[in-house]
Amino acid sequence: MELRPFHIKDCALIALSSGIAVQTLREFREGLAIAPQASIYHHFWGRFLQPRFDEPEYNNDFAAWVYHGLHEKALAERLSVIDPTEFDDIEGLRSELLDRVEEHLDRSEWIPWSRADEQFYFLYSQILVMDTGISIHDPRLLTEAVGQMSLGSIFYHFIDARRRTPEKTDDFSAWLLDLGREYEALAMTVMAVDPYFSSLKEIRRVLFRCFSAFFREE
Amino acid sequence: MTRLLDAYRPVAGEDVINHLLQLSGPLKGVNVVHVNSTRQGGGVAEILHKLVPLMKDLGINAYWEIIHGEEDFYRCTKGFHNALQGHSVSIGAGLLDIYETTNRENAQRLGQLLSEADFVFIHDPQPAALIDFVPERKGKWIWRCHIDCSRPHRPVWKYLRNYCSRYDASIFSLPEFAQKLEHPQFIIAPSIDPLSDKNIELPTEEVEAVFQEFGLDPDLPLLVQVSRFDRFKDPLGVIEAFRQVRRHVPCQLVLAGGGASDDPEGQAVLEEVMVAASGEDDIHILVLPPDAHRKINALQRAADIVIQKSIREGFGLTVSEGMWKGKPVIGGDTGGIRIQVIDHYTGFRVRTPEGAALRIRYLLHHREKRQEMGERARRLVRENFLLTRHLREYMALMLSLTNGSEDRIDISTS
Secondary structure, eight states, X not given: OOOOOEEEEEEEEEEEEXXXXXXXXXXXXXXXXXXXXXXXXXXXXXXXXXSOOSSOSSSSHHXXXXXXXXOOHHHHHHHHTOXXXXXXXXXXXXXXXXXXXXXXXXXXXXXXXXXXXXXXXXXXXEEEEEEEEEEESSGGGHHHHHHHOOHHHHIIIIIIHHHHSTTOOOHHHHHHHHTOGGXXXXXXXXXXXXXXXXXXXXXXXXXXXXXXXXXXXX | OOHHHHHHHHHHOHHHHHHHHHHHGGGTTOEEEEEESOSSSSHHHHHHHHHHHHHHHTTOEEEEEEOOOOHHHHHXXXXXXXXXXXXXXXXXXHXXXXXXXXHHHHHHHHHHHHHHOSEEEEXXXXXXXGGGGOOOOOSEEEEEOOSOOSSOXXXXXXXXXXXXXXXXXXXXXXXXXXXXXXXXXEEOOOOBOTTSTTTSXXXXXXXXXXXXXXXXXXXXXXXXXEOOSOGGGOHHHHHHHHHHHHTTSOOEEEEEEEOOTTOHHHHHHHHHHHHHHTTOTTEEEEEXXXXXXXXXXXXXXXXXXXXXXXXXXXXXXXXXXXXXXXXXXXXXXXTTHHHHSOBTTTEEEESSHHHHHHHHHHHHHOHHHHHHXXXXXXXXXXHHSBHHHHHHHHHHHHHHHHHOSOSEEEOOOO
């Protein structure tokens, strides 16, 4: 059987305003309830391709604003620890966010608010998928290919893949599993890489290490 | 690959240029017209001078047109500008008539080009009314607002909204600047051109020459703020911070800005700054001509710390300029400075002269921190605030508008 090649794609995000801006925790709750799904996704994942550093204080934009805008450290910690990969879909993730915010509101004696110039703006993004023109026919070439991939390609194949594939997994492990049992262990190793508490550069490094270790031993 | 785009490869990176080439594929041959009100001076013209040739390099038929008007037209649009920035400005019906007439006349002159273009980018309020006078529009029209209109003066915005709402999309520099409009509002940050005189690498001798030229002491740490003499840039706060620092650490301060002869407010601020700095040999107030880009570049490169202690700021590209030169920046905690100065990583964000003084002292005592933050700062700008990213987002926007409002637009062929 001829191997299905791995087509390396690349992507870029473009951010748009959802028109929802909030200043208090109660407004934030309302915003979370009505924001488009693409906005919830953007504030968890889109930030990987936005200006930031490898060691962010908080792991999603909501938690960062709750800390920096509202100065509610406890809630910021509770929001930051939410791992979006644990939810089947965006609605499940939204529900968890709402639960944690509502719980905090129930316990608050007053409604936390931010300065006027520190409001939270719900954004969303569109993803543009491009073809790099590069295809891999031999899994042994993955090591070199991953090492040279742009961060957009890592985002597309490792993060975006989770919302467009039926198995909600990354493209690398899906491809390796397709190739047969020989690569099953490698696929499992790749699937075990936690994408969320990391950066695209770190993910690229980890994948490179996974592939190079496997094919060196082979 | 053409020479102009190729020149950006070493500074912006291979990935970035490849992205541009991939994105431009479906846009080859499309007609794009940019319209603004001046070819010289100001950030918009500076960006278009490079953006348009780069688009052409990528196979896009890009044109740049300017609208012409008389003095009253510019009086009116200056009023728009101030009102969008939140000033309470009253613009009389007579001036609004002139605004509309001027746009109608320009629409007649540019009509065919505009009506046949696939994409028309209208920059800022000056040409915003053109859309009203080009009834046959083949392509998508985008209003690009470069102004901080987070809190616009409502009556003026209400007037302009009549025009802006007719566009197919708008672009704002920051999420907080976006307005309630029925069409898609894209968020695209401005950028610096790494190959312009303001930002290009300079020979060491040229950097060192500024010490002699401006009477600076090469042995003293140098703090530099480059900005107009404007209260929102808080030059008096910078002087106060400097005085607090200098009680503990010897250093010198340069406040460099453009001439303010056509701006009575700017002239008054400059005079206040002169008074505040009088008798201080280590404070240097430099009023430089508008084309002194290489001097500004050299001063930023000569600096140990770059300051931009604004109390209100649209985007504050001088921050990215300083960061591109590998300097940590102490910036006001406001506007676009927040997405450039990542607190404790690329510099410090401060709200008071005391805060600025504290952070300056810390950085002057920790050379290795300055270097570490400066390196991160340069990396942040390289990845996010260069002209190439700006161009990529313009092309992404065009593809987005062509392909509808889907979350996912696949332009790959595989």
